[in-house]
Amino acid sequence: MGSTDYRSGYGLGADVLFDVDLARQVLAASWFFVGTRGDVAQPKDTFTFALFDDEYTLVHGIDGTIRCFVNRCAHQSARLFSGPTGRTGERIVCPNHQWTYASADGRLLRATGMPDGFVDGPDACRHGLDQIAVREVAGMVFACLGDDPDEAHIDEFGPILAPYTDPFGLDRGGYKLAAHHREVVDANWLLVMVNNRECCHCRANHKGLCKLFDPSSFNGATTPAYQALFDRAIERWEALGLAWQEQPFAPNDSVRVARYPMQDGFDSITFDGAPACAKTIGPFETHDQSTLSMWFNPNAWVHFTSDHIATNWVLPIGGERCALYTSWIVHEDAVEGVDYDLDHLMDVWLVTNAEDVGLCQSMTAGARSAYYRPGPFAPDEQFCTQLCDWYMHRASP
Ligand code: FES
Ligand SMILES: [Fe+2]
Known part of the structure; x- marks a missing residue:
């Protein structure tokens, strides 16, 4: 089945699912989720993620702006940042030969061993760090691989999210990264997302x-x-002045927002229902048995509770391999071992995501079958249809 054979209401063809160049094209034309201000809560914090054959690093600049650099030195291409999270300074120094860049803009400041005048010479701009476009919306960070990102599309995110996210003030700081988990999964990233879009x-x-x-x-x-x-x-919610009406991928086809009650007795997203963190966040002075949930096309699902924020997102590495990221963000004053226990905080998404990974690996294997043909989505799988429509729309120039 070619992309021209796509039928809304059915899954994606194998040629679409496993086409890495097409995925690259879509991610160059679309904004995708790459974390939050909570992942790089303090100036100089860094957060590195993988996409295709590259690594990218979010840097919380000393001016407060979050930028996204390609994790590659302009000298001999060594990685500048190692590990998922870290710290840098006003200067980013390559561990290989100590070429040095300004963390504010990626400009080359010092080039060990190069002739006088090299750093300030006419070609200096070719030797700075590469950056990709990022936009922060309500404390959430979105990136785009293309040189001409669709600003009008992401301009719509803020007004849609604001009634829900403003009371949390993630964009204003006051949070910290309590825990982060990532794993490389042998599954197709779009099938991970299809799995996420139905229950x-x-x-x-x-x-x-x-x-x-x-x-x-x-x-x-x-x-x-x-x-x-x-x-x-x-x-x-209404007593607290909180918006709750669902925004179901409309008016913007990349954003869904909904508030959900949790079952009686569950104060947070924990298996025993006990608070995940003693310190509440945002508009909540006491724990509330609910979540504010957001889904972003093409790659994320995020849950704000009354005591923490959990983000889940996926990006492709290859056709049958992707990276799955999960962060748990809490009040900046919360103390591990006092206000929260890491296992208790992380348990639900670690277990649930592991269950989904097994399903997604299975779906990926099935989509590789010579007998594969896209199957129909049920009415309750409406958001799978929405995701596939979204992808095919952007995959068709
Ligand atoms: S590779 Fe970075 S300084 Fe040489
Ligand atoms: Fe699931």
Whole structure:
């Protein structure tokens, strides 16, 4: 099946799923999620991620701006940053021969062994660090690989998110990265996202998660019991002045926002229902049994609770390999071992994502079959259709 054979309401063809050049083209024409201000909470903090054959590093500049540099020295291409997270200074120094760059703009400041005048010479601009476009919206960071990113599209994110995210003030700081987990997964990144966009697999595969949430919350279905839970939550949210109406990939086709009640007895996204962190965040002075959830095309799902923020996102490395990132962000004054326990904080997403990884590896293997043909999505899998429509729209120049 070629991309011209795509049929809305069905999955993507194998030639689309595994086409790395097409994925690169889509990510050069679209904004994708690459973390939050909480991942690089303090000036000089760095956060490195992989995409295709490259590495990129978010740097929280001393001027407060978050930039994204290609993790490659302009001299002999050594990595400048090692490890997922770290610290840099006003100057970024390559560990190989100590070429030195300004962290504010990537400009080359010092080039060991090069002739006098090299740094200030006419070609100096060719020897700075490469950057890709980033935009911060409500404390969340989006990047684009292209030279001419669609600014008008991302300009719409802020006004949509603001009624939900402003009370948390993630863009204003006050948070810290409590924990981060990443793994390279032998699965196709788009199938990971398709899996994320429906919860029809949840009852059979996420026994733990389903104790926290009624699966109907993720699919838009409504049972009387769930409606009653939701109505009680609306009363609490409205008393706090919090927006709760769902924005279902409209008016912008890359953003979905919804507030969900958790089941009675669950104060946070933890298996035992106990708070994940004693210190509440944003508009909450006491723990609230709910999440503010956001889904971003093409690659992220994010959950704000009353005591932490959990981000999950995926990026392709190859056709059958991707990297899955999860961060847990808490109040900057929260103390590990006092206000939160790392295992307790991380458990739900570590377990749930591991369950999904198994499914996504299985789906990837099946999509490689000579018998593969895209299957139809059920009505409750409407957001899978939305994702595939989104991708095919951007894959067609
Ligand atoms: S490779 Fe970076 S200074 Fe030589
Ligand atoms: Fe899942």
